[in-house]
Amino acid sequence: MNRSTGFAFIAPLLVLMVVAFNLPIIYMLGLAFWDKGRGFTLEHYEGLLEAPVYLRVLGNTLRISLIATIANVAIGYPLAHWMRGLGRRARLIAIALVVLPFWVSILVRTYAWIVVLGNGGLVNRSLQWLGLTDAPVQFLYNELGVTIGMANVLLPFLVLPLFAAMIRIDDRLLQAAASLGAPPRTIFWKVYFPLTLPALAAGTLLVFILCLGFYVTPAVLGGGRVPMISNLLDTLINQIPRWEQASAISTILLIVALVIFAGYRRLDRKASA
Amino acid sequence: MRRRTFVKAAAASLPSFGILSAAQAQSKEIRMIESGGLSGDSIQVGYIDPLKAKTGITVVRESPSSLGKLRALVESGQGGTTLFELGSGIVQQAKKLGLIEKLDWAAINPAPMFPEAKNEYGFGYQYFSTIMAWRKGVKEPKNFIEFFDSKAFPGKRCLPDFPHYCLPFALQSTGVPIDKLFPLDVDAAFKRLNEIKKDVAVWWKAGAQPPQLMKDNEVQYSICWSGRVVGDPAFGLNFAGGKADLSYIAVVKGSKPDDKLAAWKLYHEMSLAENQAKAAQVISYTGPSPDLDALLPKDKLWQYPTSKQNKDVQYFENAEWWAENGEAVNKKWEAFKLSL
Amino acid sequence: MTSTPWSRRLLAAAGIFGLVFLTVPLLIVIPMSFSPARALTFPPPGFSLRWYQALFGDPRWMEAMSTSTIVAVLSSVAALVLGSLAAYGLRRGSFAGRDWAEGNFMSPLIVPTIIVAIALYLSLAKVGLLGSFVGLVAAHTVLNVPLVMMVMGVAVRDFDLRIEQVAWSLGASWSYTVIKVMLPNLAPSVFAAWIFAFIGSFDEVIVTSFIAGKYETVPKKMFNELILEVNPTITAVATLLIAVTVLALAAVTLVLGRAGKLGQTLVER
CATH class of the missing domain: 3.40.190.10 (Periplasmic binding protein-like II)
Known part of the structure; x- marks a missing residue:
């Protein structure tokens, strides 16, 4: 195939992407620099500096995203590792169970947590029945609730690539290490874990980026106590409406996401190499 | 179709x-x-x-x-x-x-x-009215001083995530009568909110939230829209000090x-x-x-915002004041939310 | 490696916890949809089909269903055709800016959805297409492209270039090569990509809420319902969606044949 035919194949999609994706984003980004009747302006960015509250919401978003990402790794790594050791059939079922929620409405899953984790919910009733707690534990309407909800939605994004990397690790390599007398712990930390590290890092960054744009979960499970940038943007777009300010904030968020994505691409290449 | x-x-x-x-x-x-x-x-x-x-x-x-x-x-x-x-x-x-x-x-x-x-x-x-309501069976407050008094009226609160509702109610709880609310003393209102925020479990954005949260016993007291709670035997309510709006x-x-x-x-x-x-x-x-x-x-x-007995005990929204001051208050509100 | 029984048990516990954590919301929703109660309660106090009756008896839900289906069919097919062509062009071609183009096609997955929503909202408003059907389908197509690229990129890469070259060298035309040689081989992946794009569109809520105007899709209606009133009808909708998803995934598994291939398609990007 020559150069021009290769390009001919991507041309139709490229046209659509430019018209329905790239141009709208550029237009939105440009809005922050534009003022009706006066032309170019930086006032909307200056507005951000004067009212650092918006930047603090961004900071809060980064913090919550970090917490949710850590929770994801804490649950996802052992899960993927366990799945690697399963038999063929069990592994298939496990993959299906990981994939299934991937495709069930975020809304539904988020609301299900209210029933599971509420004061009169399944978990609290079980805890009290077991005598572990006297008063209900406040799982919802705080950062914990948002973290649980976000971790649940994003877990497949971490587990699937991690699992893919883990099944590529040759068992003979681990057996060789064992035959040389290395204790299991040493094998795990010196041989196995380093081999999964690139995929882990890439998956972690992907999850972190996806956390940044979360909208439904903080709105429902945060009880209004967990300000996230998406919800602030919604307010600025729909309620106030200060689109130019929203555009300035979006630009900063986009830059943060793209910088992290650049890191992800580097690690992802390493992981697949 | x-x-x-x-x-x-x-x-x-x-x-x-x-x-x-x-x-x-x-x-x-x-x-x-x-x-x-x-x-x-x-x-x-x-x-x-x-x-x-x-x-x-x-x-x-x-x-x-x-x-x-x-x-x-x-x-x-x-x-x-x-x-x-x-x-x-x-x-x-x-x-x-x-x-x-x-x-x-x-x-x-x-x-x-x-x-x-x-x-x-x-x-x-x-x-429509924005009023205080509670889950049946708790102690019933008569005004916003009592509503925000969590010692005498123990329980979790659910408040609107909108400053133009919360600030006037917070001011009422410091003893400001409804005809003296505007111009709003914004700083005093936020000071009061900072004192009571520990008792607030949820700040609601959607009108359906407070009744559902009271039913689930997640909160016991709410400030909510009257149409959401009147006529439901699960709730008690009081128009006193409420906000009538149009x-x-x-x-x-x-x-x-x-x-x-x-x-x-x-x-x-x-x-x-x-x-x-x-x-x-x-x-x-x-x-x-x-x-x-x-x-x-x-x-x-008794259920309607404008019947004589209800209209007299509520204050009316001051749209002009909010048009002047809304933007500044909104920024303060975002900052307040970060302190929760 | 995990040789002591204790560590093995600990790992199994952690793994099972992870799976339960993932699936618990689904396991809750299904029984709740058969509950006779007005409020969301678990366990349900009895058995009833009233929420299914409410769903199928409500023309607005039915209209949302048909809107969702039409939008999902159109946008998934568009994404599938354009995305597959592009995946092929990217793998087989070599031209300037190839990496850039690939990154750009994947970017709807990476750019926070709220930003895509806002950008489309503002620019569709500018050109007077806010709330239009064309705008909605175009937006869903763009959002589906990365899903198609993920699956088809792997499929085209794994397809043996030599088979293609043999066909060419035997004098087969390009269209003959595609229809008689490539498509039968790639059909399972094409099907998988289409299903993913379809479900991706059927489940989209953020962008749709911003730009759909008078068009109600199932998730948009669900989100609006939840804001206005917590109504158990949504659990019936959710159960139906879960059922459709399970059937679709089962179909993909059947078509792709071996489990390994499904896993591979799902985990590799």
């Missing part, structure tokens, strides 16, 4: 209406964006259906309404939507931003209505003249007490006619 085909068929089978409207060049179908839910249904039953029966004009509803949507409609210059529902404070803002048009009150020729509802830029069509329906800037002619007809229907009584059966909010009380069921008068 099916309804629209039906409407078309019905319109076609009534040629006389076609002649009538052709004479006035008024549109047969206009579009409205309203806030949705039961409130939207009440517009349908109370005003749109009677209009359809009398004139053959169809009003197509879409929801929800937000100021951002209105700005998008106007800036894109599309004349598709004529009517837009806005809160009282938002009408001022929309006027300032040049997003809505003056109403032609002469053409509307309304039946008698309360003066505040007859705004130059909007038709105040629905009174929702408006405005005309989108740049609407077509023919569409506006049809809109004036709908506004006229909205001013009629008998139509407002129909709407009040769908949702416990009331229209702006002074004659409405007589048409409402006597045993339910």
Whole structure:
């Protein structure tokens, strides 16, 4: 195939992407620099500096995203590792169970947590029945609730690539290490874990980026106590409406996401190499 | 889909209406964006259906309404939507931003209505109250001093995630009477909110949240919209110190003249007490006619925002003050939210 | 490696916890949809089909279903055709800016959805297409492209170039090569990509809420319902969606044949 035919194949999609994706984003980004009747302006960015509250919401978003990402790794790594050791059939079922929620409405899953984790919910009733707690534990309407909800939605994004990397690790390599007398712990930390590290890092960054744009979960499970940038943007777009300010904030968020994505691409290449 | 085909068929089978409207060049179908839910249904039953029966004009509803949507409609210059529902404070803002048009009150020729509802830029069509409510079985507060006193009235609270609700209620809890609330002492209000925020479990954004949270026993006391809790035996409520507010329906800037002619007809229907009584059966909010009380069921008068006994104990939203100070307060509110 | 029984048990516990954590919301929703209660309660106090009756008896839900289906069919097919062509062009071609183009096609997955929503909202408003059907389908197509690229990129890469070259060298035309040689081989992946794009569109809520105007899709209606009133009808909708998803995934598994291939398609990007 020559150069021009290769390009001919991507041309139709490229046209659509430019018209329905790239141009709208550029237009939105440009809005922050534009003022009706006066032309170019930086006032909307200056507005951000004067009212650092918006930047603090961004900071809060980064913090919550970090917490949710850590929770994801804490649950996802052992899960993927366990799945690697399963038999063929069990592994298939496990993959299906990981994939299934991937495709069930975020809304539904988020609301299900209210029933599971509420004061009169399944978990609290079980805890009290077991005598572990006297008063209900406040799982919802705080950062914990948002973290649980976000971790649940994003877990497949971490587990699937991690699992893919883990099944590529040759068992003979681990057996060789064992035959040389290395204790299991040493094998795990010196041989196995380093081999999964690139995929882990890439998956972690992907999850972190996806956390940044979360909208439904903080709105429902945060009880209004967990300000996230998406919800602030919604307010600025729909309620106030200060689109130019929203555009300035979006630009900063986009830059943060793209910088992290650049890191992800580097690690992802390493992981697949 | 099916309804629209039906409407078309019905319109076609009534040629006389076609002649009538052709004479006035008024549109047969206009579009409205309203806030949705039961409130939207009440517009349908109370005003749109009677209009359809009398004139053959169809009003197509879409929801929800937000100021951002209105700005998008106007800036894109599309004349598709004529009517837009806005809160009282938002009408001022929309006027300032040049997003809505003056109403032609002469053409509307309304039946008698309360003066505040007859705004130059909007038709105040629905009174609603924001009040205190609680889960049955807890100690019942009589005013906002007691409502916020978590020592004497133990339990979790659920407050609106909107400063224009929370600040006046917080001020009342420091002893400010309802006729002295405005101009708002913003700093004092935030100081009080900082004292009580530890008792607030949820700051709600959606009107459905507080009743559900009280039912789930996640919170025991709420500040919520009256229409969400009246008539439900699970809740107790009190209008004292509550906020009476008015929702408006405005005309989108740049609407077509023919569409506006049809809109004036709908506004006229909205001013009629008998139509407002129909709407009040769908949702416990009331229209702006002074004659409405007589048409409402006597045993339910206590549920409505504007019945005598309730109107006297509430304060009225001060839209002008919020139009002046809203933006500064919003930023302070975001900062306050970060401190939760 | 995890040789002591204790560590093995600990790992199994952690793994099972992870799976339960993932699936618990689904396991809750299904029984709740058969509950006779007005409020969301678990366990349900009895058995009833009232929420299914409410769902199928409500023309607005039915209209949302048909809107969702139409939008999902159109946008998934558009994304599938354009995305597959592009995936092929990217793998087989070599031209300037190839990496850039690939990154750009994947970016709807990476750019926070709220930003895509806002950008589309503002620019569709500018050109007067806000709330239009064309705008909605175009937006869903763009959002589906990365899903198609993920699956088809792997499929084209794994497809043996030599088979193609043999066909070419035997004098087969390009269209003959595609229809008779490539498509039968790639059909399972094409099907998988289409299903993913379809479900991706059927489940989209953020962008749709911003730009759909009078068009109600199932998730948009669900989100609006939840804001206005917590109504158990949504659990019936959710159960139906879960059922459709399970059937679709089962179909993909069947078509792709071996489990390994499904896993591979799902985990490799």
